[in-house]
Amino acid sequence: MSADLAALVALLRGRLTRAEGRAGAEAAKVSGLLDRASAEAPYAASAHPLVRHLPAALAGLERDAPDIAALLGPLAQGLPWRYGYDARADLPDLHLNMGWAEFVGPAAPLRSDEVCLGLTLIGPHTHYPAHRHPAVELYHVLTGAAEWSGDWRPPGAFILHETNQEHAMRAGDEPLLALYTWSGDVVSPSVWSAPS
Numbered sequence: 001m002s003a004d005l006a007a008l009v010a011l012l013r014g015r016l017t018r019a020e021g022r023a024g025a026e027a028a029k030v031s032g033l034l035d036r037a038s039a040e041a042p043y044a045a046s047a048h049p050l051v052r053h054l055p056a057a058l059a060g061l062e063r064d065a066p067d068i069a070a071l072l073g074p075l076a077q078g079l080p081w082r083y084g085y086d087a088r089a090d091l092p093d094l095h096l097n098m099g100w101a102e103f104v105g106p107a108a109p110l111r112s113d114e115v116c117l118g119l120t121l122i123g124p125h126t127h128y129p130a131h132r133h134p135a136v137e138l139y140h141v142l143t144g145a146a147e148w149s150g151d152w153r154p155p156g157a158f159i160l161h162e163t164n165q166e167h168a169m170r171a172g173d174e175p176l177l178a179l180y181t182w183s184g185d186v187v188s189p190s191v192w193s194a195p196s
């Protein structure tokens with residue numbers, strides 16, 4: 001992992017200390033697991049079409065979290081952006097408008113089989129339909145007010161999803177860029193709640 005990427009991950013980890021209550025407890029658990037992730041693996045930039053939303057996301061980030069924007073900006077286009085769901089006939093363009101770049105996880109630059117940390121990017125007005133997964137998930141909105149299972153949440157908000165809790169998101173006028181973590185069963189994938 002490059003020094004620049006390590007600095008970005010450290011800054012993102014620092015954001016987790018702002019979580020309170022149940023989210024704060026999960027953030028503390030995640031932080032302890034992150035301390036145990038050490039083995040490093042190379043990664044390559046992806047050609048994911050999602051990167052076309054990065055300029056607008058970074059513009060929002062410069063307003064909402066300029067310290068993160070300064071570190072993420074030079075790295076953003078070169079991160080391993082990907083999308084891992086089965087195709088949906090009802091949403092044929094979904095894979096073009098949402099995805100994530102993982103920094104820590106089973107197949108990430110910093111390997112761990114017990115914790116994940118990365119960024120989720122969702123294009124404007126994109127609906128990320130209801131889904132669930134065994135891992136406990138903590139989101140922290142960095143930029144882009146969005147609807148989280150019916151509630152509009154601003155930058156700075158933390159959203160916790162317990163094991164197999166169904167959830168969905170819908171981005172607003174700006175791209176949504178959020179920090180996410182997974183703990184627990186981080187190997188089993190996320191699946192759509194309804195048949196596709």
Ligand SMILES: [Fe+2]
Nearest residue numbers: 137161167190
């Ligand atoms: Fe999730």
